[in-house]
Amino acid sequence: AQRHTDFDALGSPDFNLKTWINATLSQAPPNEPVEKHAQTLNIKLQQMMYELGGIIDEKSSACVLKIPSAMQEIEFLTRDVMTLQNVAQSFEQKLSGFEEDTQESIHAISVLDDVKKKMESVNSVLAEAEKYKQLIASMNNLFIKGDMLEIAQCVHEMNVSSAQLEGVPTFENIKEQQKQHVEKLEGMIKPLLLNSLEERDLEKTLEYSNILKQIKSSISLSDIYFSSRVSPLLALWEKLPFDRKYAMNQNSERAMVDWLPRFYDSVQLEITIEKEWTDKLFEAKSELGLATLLRKLWENIAPELQQILGQLSLSSLISLFLATKDFSQSLTFLDEITLEGVAHKVRQLFFSPFVPFQLNYVAMKRKSIESQIKQLVPPNEKDFMTAIHSVDNSISPLFLLLENTLDECVQFTDASEGEALVGLCEEIFLDYLAKIISVQKKLCEIAGLSGVVEEKDTKSQANKIQAPKNTVSTTNNTAPGQEEHHEWSESFFEGALQWLEIIDKLTRRISMFEGNLRNSLISQSEVLFTQSEPKKVQSYHVTDKARIEKLVRFFDVQLVDLSRRLVPLTHDSLRKLYSTSQSFVFESMMSYVREKLNPIPSFESWGFSPNIQISTFSLTPQGYVKLIVEHLLVLCQLLEPHDSKASLHIFKASQYDLDKKTGFAQQWITAAANGTMELYLERISEIPKLSNHGSSQLAIDIAHFFNVLKVLGIEPSPALQQILEYAKKTEEEIKTEFVGVEDEVSPIVEMLLKK
Numbered sequence: 001a002q003r004h005t006d007f008d009a010l011g012s013p014d015f016n017l018k019t020w021i022n023a024t025l026s027q028a029p030p031n032e033p034v035e036k037h038a039q040t041l042n043i044k045l046q047q048m049m050y051e052l053g054g055i056i057d058e059k060s061s062a063c064v065l066k067i068p069s070a071m072q073e074i075e076f077l078t079r080d081v082m083t084l085q086n087v088a089q090s091f092e093q094k095l096s097g098f099e100e101d102t103q104e105s106i107h108a109i110s111v112l113d114d115v116k117k118k119m120e121s122v123n124s125v126l127a128e129a130e131k132y133k134q135l136i137a138s139m140n141n142l143f144i145k146g147d148m149l150e151i152a153q154c155v156h157e158m159n160v161s162s163a164q165l166e167g168v169p170t171f172e173n174i175k176e177q178q179k180q181h182v183e184k185l186e187g188m189i190k191p192l193l194l195n196s197l198e199e200r201d202l203e204k205t206l207e208y209s210n211i212l213k214q215i216k217s218s219i220s221l222s223d224i225y226f227s228s229r230v231s232p233l234l235a236l237w238e239k240l241p242f243d244r245k246y247a248m249n250q251n252s253e254r255a256m257v258d259w260l261p262r263f264y265d266s267v268q269l270e271i272t273i274e275k276e277w278t279d280k281l282f283e284a285k286s287e288l289g290l291a292t293l294l295r296k297l298w299e300n301i302a303p304e305l306q307q308i309l310g311q312l313s314l315s316s317l318i319s320l321f322l323a324t325k326d327f328s329q330s331l332t333f334l335d336e337i338t339l340e341g342v343a344h345k346v347r348q349l350f351f352s353p354f355v356p357f358q359l360n361y362v363a364m365k366r367k368s369i370e371s372q373i374k375q376l377v378p379p380n381e382k383d384f385m386t387a388i389h390s391v392d393n394s395i396s397p398l399f400l401l402l403e404n405t406l407d408e409c410v411q412f413t414d415a416s417e418g419e420a421l422v423g424l425c426e427e428i429f430l431d432y433l434a435k436i437i438s439v440q441k442k443l444c445e446i447a448g449l450s451g452v453v454e455e456k457d458t459k460s461q462a463n464k465i466q467a468p469k470n471t472v473s474t475t476n477n478t479a480p481g482q483e484e485h486h487e488w489s490e491s492f493f494e495g496a497l498q499w500l501e502i503i504d505k506l507t508r509r510i511s512m513f514e515g516n517l518r519n520s521l522i523s524q525s526e527v528l529f530t531q532s533e534p535k536k537v538q539s540y541h542v543t544d545k546a547r548i549e550k551l552v553r554f555f556d557v558q559l560v561d562l563s564r565r566l567v568p569l570t571h572d573s574l575r576k577l578y579s580t581s582q583s584f585v586f587e588s589m590m591s592y593v594r595e596k597l598n599p600i601p602s603f604e605s606w607g608f609s610p611n612i613q614i615s616t617f618s619l620t621p622q623g624y625v626k627l628i629v630e631h632l633l634v635l636c637q638l639l640e641p642h643d644s645k646a647s648l649h650i651f652k653a654s655q656y657d658l659d660k661k662t663g664f665a666q667q668w669i670t671a672a673a674n675g676t677m678e679l680y681l682e683r684i685s686e687i688p689k690l691s692n693h694g695s696s697q698l699a700i701d702i703a704h705f706f707n708v709l710k711v712l713g714i715e716p717s718p719a720l721q722q723i724l725e726y727a728k729k730t731e732e733e734i735k736t737e738f739v740g741v742e743d744e745v746s747p748i749v750e751m752l753l754k755k
Contacts, residue, residue, distance in 0.1 A: 006020075006023075006024075007048065010115045010119065011111055011114075011115055024041060025037060025038060025041075045119050048119070049119050052112055052115065055112065056109055056112050056113070059109060060109060063106070063109075135154055135157055135158050139151070139154055139158075139181060142154055143184065146188075148185065148188060148189060148211055149211065151181075151185050152185065152211045152214045152215050153214070155181055155182060155185060155214075155215045156214055156215065158181070159215075159216065182215050182216075182217060185211075185215060185217075186212070186215075186217055186219055189208050189211055189212060190219070190224070192204070192208055193205065193208040193209070193212075193221075193224065194224070194228055196208060197224075197225055197228055198228070200277055202280060202281065205221075205281060206281075209221045221281075221282075222282065222286075222289050225278070225281070225289070226289050226290075226292050226293045226296070227296070229274060229293055230293065230296045230297055230300070232270070233267060233270060233293070233297045234297065234300055234301070236263060236266050236267065236270075237263065237297075237300075237301050239263075240256075240259070241255040241256060241258075241259040242255055242256065247311065248308070248311035248312065253311070253312055253313065253316055254316075256308060256312065256316070256320075257312075257316050257319055257320060260320050260323055260324075261323040261326075261327075264323060264324070264326075264327035267294075267297070267327075268327065268330055268331070271290060271293075271294070271331070274286075274290060274293070275287075275290060275333060278290070287333045287334065287336050287337045288337055288339060288342065290333065291334060291337060291342050291343065291346050294331075294346055294349075295345070295346050295349060298346075298349040298350060298352075299349065302349060302352050302353050303353075305353040306352070306353035306354075306356070309353055309354065309357060310356075310357075313368070314361075314364050314365060314368045314408075315368075317354070317357055317412075318408055318411065318412050321351075321354050321358075321411075321412055322411060324350055324351060324354070325351075327350070328347050328350050328351070334346060334347065344540075347540065348540040351540045351541065352540075354412075354541070355540070355541040358412060358413045358416070358417070358541045359417075359541060361408075361409060361412055361413050361417045361420075362409075362417050362420035362421055362423070362424050365405055365408070365409075365424065366424055366427070369401060369405070369428075372397075372401060373398075373401075373428060373431060373432065376394040376397060376398055376432065376435075377390060377391060377394050377432070377435040377436065377439060378390050379435070379438070380442075381439070381442070382446070383446075384443060384446045384447065384491065384492065384495055385491070385495055387439055387442060387443055387446075388443065388495050388498055388499055388502065390439075391436060391439055391499075391502055392498075392502050392505075394432075395502070395505060395506055395509060398428075398432060399509055399513055402425060402428065402513060403513070403516075405421070405424070405425075406421065406516075406517060406520055409421045410520060410524055413539070413541070414524060414527050414528045414538075414539040415520070415521050415524035415525075415527075415528055416528060416537070416539055416541070416542050416551060418521040418524070418554065418555075418559075419550070419551075419554045419558075421517075422517065422566050422567065425513075425517065425566075425567060426566075426567045426569055426570055429510065429567055429570040429573075430569060430570060430573060433570070433573045433574065433577060436503075436506070436577060437577060437580075440499070440577070440580065440581065440584060443495070443496075443499065443584070444584065444587070447492040447495075447496075447588060447591070448591065449492075449584070449587045449588060449591055488592045488631060488634070490634075490638065492588050492591075493585075493588040493589060493635075493638065494638065495588075496581075496584050496585040496587075496588040497585060497638075497642060499581060499584060499585075500581050500582060500584070500585050503574075503577060503578055503581045504578070506574070507574050507578060510567070510570060510571075510574060514565070514566050514567055517566060518559055518562075518566060521555070521559055522555070522559050522560065525555050525559075528551070528555070529551075529552070529555070536548075537551065585668070586668075586671060586672070586675070589635055589668070589672045590672065590675055590676070590679075592627075592631050593628055593631060593672070593675070593676050593679065594679065596624045596627050596628055596631075597624065597628070597676070597679050597680055597683045598683065599624075600624065600680075600683040600684065600686070600687065601683060601686040601687050601688065603622075603687075605622065605693075605694060605697055606687050606688075606689065606690050606691070606694035606697070606698070607688070607689050607690070607691050607694055608691060608693055608694060609691045609692070609693055610693055619696060619697055619700045620700065621700055621701050621704035622697065622701055624701075625701040625702075625704055625705055626704070628676060628680075628705065629704065629705060629707075629708035632669065632672060632673060632676070632708060632712065633708065633711075633712075635668075635669055635672055636665065636669050636712060639664065639665035639668050639669055640665045642664055642665065643663045643664050643665040643666075666713070669712060669714070670714055673709060673712065673714045674714075674717070677716065677717045677720050678717070680705070680720065681717065681719055681720055681723070684698070684723060690727075692730070692731060695727045696727070696728075698723075698727045699724055699727035699728045702720060702723065702724045702727065703724060706720075706721075706724070
């Protein structure tokens with residue numbers, strides 16, 4: 001072995017300890033064990049170290065002995081330097097030679113010291129190898145004995161030895177052996193640790209935890225603890241109040257709504273207990289660990305909870321969402337976690353089962369209230385007043401439904417679905433108004449008012465609405481002098497007034513709701529968005545970038561623009577409905593007037609010529625005009641109680657040449673009188689021929705009509721006044737006045753010229 005060992009390499013500047021040991025051990029004789037060869041090599045190295053130590057001591061002593069004599073000679077030479085320059089130069093040369101010899105000696109000592117250190121390192125590695133061999137041999141006995149503390153200490157010492165033996169081929173499997181021992185020890189400790197955690201034995205738990213730390217185990221006490229606590233919480237979830245095999249029904253839905261808040265209470269209680277225990281166990285705040293525990297729990301239950309929620313009604317879904325919200329807010333310890341985003345992610349998991357339903361809230365709500373909207377207004381009510389009352393009674397339920405929908409949207413989506421909600425409200429209003437219009441048409445049919453039209457812009461269109469001329473019998477319009485009674489159903493007119501009040505109330509309620517809708521959505525902006533720029537959505541269910549940008553535009557542009565109506569189509573429909581409702585009132589007043597005026601052209605009295613001259617003083621107004629003026633007086637009485645209701649003022653007063661400041665009663669009686677005069681004028685113009693007697697009778701009728709208008713404070717129309725003037729004149733007077741101008745006279749004057 002001696003002739004094969006290269007000890008000269010120890011003095012090389014590039015000496016590598018592990019390489020030299022590997023090369024030397026590989027030169028062992030074939031039949032000689034490596035351990036014996038290493039032992040022999042160790043003895044030889046120790047012998048060499050002893051010899052080198054002696055040489056180093058001898059050289060060091062000689063060098064030290066030379067230093068004092070050299071210093072003495074330098075002192076002598078220094079004294080004689082001025083006088084003995086040549087001697088000094090010679091001495092200087094001698095001294096330089098001595099210094100060179102000394103440097104060589106010091107270098108040799110340094111090389112020898114380096115060799116000694118390397119040999120000591122080799123000796124240390126060989127000693128660690130022997131120690132590791134003994135530790136390996138004792139490990140099996142320790143495992144059999146089961147003393148985990150001694151095993152942990154042994155593993156710890158093996159860790160120290162393995163660090164020095166790493167790279168030595170003979171010990172290449174050190175790490176693998178070490179890993180196997182650590183895993184074996186972990187396998188012994190883990191069940192005991194879980195048991196101590198279950199029993200909340202603080203002393204045992206810390207003992208096992210310290211062992212794991214000592215062996216540098218990858219197992220974390222925090223991880224193993226919180227992982228072990230997921231199962232008890234999952235056991236709470238497994239107590240669902242219905243059989244998972246069957247679909248949800250009404251009873252199981254009610255049970256789920258009652259059970260989930262209790263589940264949240266149980267989880268909160270367990271978390272409170274866990275926090276008290278873990279604060280002692282970890283000697284530090286355990287909020288992060290508890291957050292991990294909740295995250296793992298919800299990762300397990302969220303998919304099934306979402307599946308269950310999909311089978312519930314919207315009201316039950318919102319009820320459980322609010323319960324989840326209360327649960328989330330009760331976990332205040334989450335807000336103490338300093339690691340950014342942790343609390344947000346955990347709470348986002350709480351609400352993740354609800355996200356698909358939040359994003360689809362408006363569609364779900366539309367479906368759930370569809371039947372309720374249909375039931376608000378009965379479609380085929382045949383009784384006049386019952387139909388009016390059914391519409392009146394439907395207004396409050398309609399707005400209660402809409403207000404509940406708004407509240408739900410705010411609670412369930414933080415108003416993120418506000419734009420879609422506005423669209424839904426528009427749909428509901430338009431559908432409801434379509435039903436109202438249908439009822440109004442039915443009311444007109446019941447009242448026999450076939451002439452109600454949609455909104456018009458001119459007075460003539462409003463006043464020329466006519467019922468069919470031949471639908472009214474003329475038997476009630478008896479010959480002059482024959483009396484008639486005013487037989488007119490006031491209920492239709494009063495019902496029309498009540499209908500107008502209902503439409504006005506509906507209009508005001510829609511405007512109020514629109515304002516409340518706008519304010520409620522604007523107030524949610526602070527909840528929905530962060531106040532920093534650029535704005536971010538704080539709600540957990542809105543994450544899509546395009547959706548967020550659309551939300552910002554709706555809240556920051558559309559809502560705050562007060563000049564823009566939220567439900568513009570509704571207001572257009574309301575305006576038309578209000579106009580036709582006023583036409584309904586007007587027609588209910590005028591229907592009787594038309595009934596009495598339409599037969600005028602067919603009266604025989606206009607062409608009657610008596611055999612003897614009858615004085616005009618003996619003529620009296622005919623029955624039709626008496627009934628008309630009586631009708632106007634009755635209308636006046638019926639309208640007066642409503643005079644203070646400004647909401648019932650005519651929508652377009654200018655349409656009837658009215659003063660907007662005039663009271664309601666005066667407005668409507670004036671409109672009725674103006675409409676009567678215009679219709680009266682038209683019917684007079686249709687009289688085929690007037691005799692002198694007929695002309696006198698017409699003058700009496702018109703004068704009687706004017707007397708009543710005066711009482712009502714209404715000015716007669718100029719055209720009707722002109723007819724009255726000409727009706728009083730004789731045939732000769734009229735012809736004299738219009739000689740040569742027959743082509744330029746009005747049809748009415750032309751009719752008078754035919755007398």
